[in-house]
Amino acid sequence: MIELTDVHKSFGTNHVLRGVNLSVPKGESMVVIGGSGTGKSILIKSILGLVIPETGTITLDGRDVHKGDRDAFLARFGMLFQGAALFDSLPVWQNVAFRLLRGSLKKPKEEAREIAIEKLRRVGLTADVADRLPAELSGGMQKRVGLARAIAAEPEIIFFDEPTTGLDPIMAGVINDLIREIVTEMGATAITITHDMTSVRAIADKIAMLHAGKIRWTGPVSDMDTSDDPYVDQFIHGRAEGPIEAVR
Numbered sequence: 001m002i003e004l005t006d007v008h009k010s011f012g013t014n015h016v017l018r019g020v021n022l023s024v025p026k027g028e029s030m031v032v033i034g035g036s037g038t039g040k041s042i043l044i045k046s047i048l049g050l051v052i053p054e055t056g057t058i059t060l061d062g063r064d065v066h067k068g069d070r071d072a073f074l075a076r077f078g079m080l081f082q083g084a085a086l087f088d089s090l091p092v093w094q095n096v097a098f099r100l101l102r103g104s105l106k107k108p109k110e111e112a113r114e115i116a117i118e119k120l121r122r123v124g125l126t127a128d129v130a131d132r133l134p135a136e137l138s139g140g141m142q143k144r145v146g147l148a149r150a151i152a153a154e155p156e157i158i159f160f161d162e163p164t165t166g167l168d169p170i171m172a173g174v175i176n177d178l179i180r181e182i183v184t185e186m187g188a189t190a191i192t193i194t195h196d197m198t199s200v201r202a203i204a205d206k207i208a209m210l211h212a213g214k215i216r217w218t219g220p221v222s223d224m225d226t227s228d229d230p231y232v233d234q235f236i237h238g239r240a241e242g243p244i245e246a247v248r
Contacts, residue, residue: 001026001157001189002047007056009042016042017053018213029183029190031200031221033235034210035244040193043210044159047191048077060157071104078155078188080179082162084146086134093130096120096148105153119148123178140171147175151182158183160192164199176202197236200224209235211244 002024009017016039024030032040045051047058049065058065065073086095096116100107107115117127123144134142143163150158163179164172176199183190183203192203200207204221209232217229224236234242 001028001061002191003057003059003062004043004047005057005059007043007046007053007058009039009046009051009053016213017046017056020056020210020213020215022208022215022218024189024191026189027187029180029192029203029205030208031192031194031204031206032208032210033194033197033200033232035195035235038210039213040210041161044161044191044193048159049073075104075153076156077159078150078153078157079159080143080146080150080161080163082165084134084142086142086145086149088134091131091133092120092137092145093117095134095145096152098149099153115152116148119152120145122151122182123148124174139166140168140174143167143171143175144178147178147182151186154186155188157189157191158186160190160194160203162194162196163192163203164194164196169198172196172198173202179203200236207232 004020004022007017007020020043032043034040042051046053047065052066093113093116094101096119097112099105100112100115117130120129125141125144137145160179164175167175180203194200201221206218206220207224208215209217211231216231217227219227224232227233230243234244
């Protein structure tokens with residue numbers, strides 16, 4: 001469904017993506033792992049067309065992501081941002097229904113509110129949360145609201161950016177379980193970027209290891225522990241020694 005071929009992206013002398021090749025089949029949950037500064041976020045931004053690579057191609061269903069109707073293209077995506085990234089001046093239900101209240105997906109206000117409350121219930125939040133402001137919610141609740149917003153428009157493709165950052169282990173487990181359940185229920189194609197190996201094992205069908213701007217290894221999550229790839233082995237076990245140099 002998503003195909004990246006020899007994608008390069010630099011910012012001045014900083015070469016972030018150095019020939020990325022990656023295929024994500026329809027309905028699959030792909031998790032991209034790698035250290036900070038390896039280009040994971042730029043990879044997602046490139047797929048969304050927010051960043052334009054110097055060379056290489058990125059296609060969605062065989063069509064270049066940088067060509068055609070941008071509104072129709074972006075309508076196919078949902079995203080859970082790191083830190084939830086809620087609008088602090090809007091009540092929860094308007095955060096969830098943000099895309100449903102404007103643009104090509106616009107629905108009547110009452111219908112949008114009903115959908116928002118339904119999605120809040122899907123992520124384990126009761127209807128009384130709908131009229132609260134984000135500041136009145138815990139970090140875990142805010143993350144659930146962000147997840148409800150990501151699925152509100154029934155997207156075909158969902159991106160998850162560090163979905164458990166800042167959460168305690170129990171709430172992180174709850175979010176991981178919700179992501180896995182929702183992606184499976186919706187039949188969505190998912191790409192997650194994360195450092196959290198617990199999330200990797202809970203969410204992934206397949207894994208891609210990104211290091212120094214290149215995909216070093218891809219394979220099923222079941223093959224991760226026996227990959228024999230030194231980059232994967234060092235990363236998943238958190239070893240200081242290995243081909244990945246720790247920033248000191």
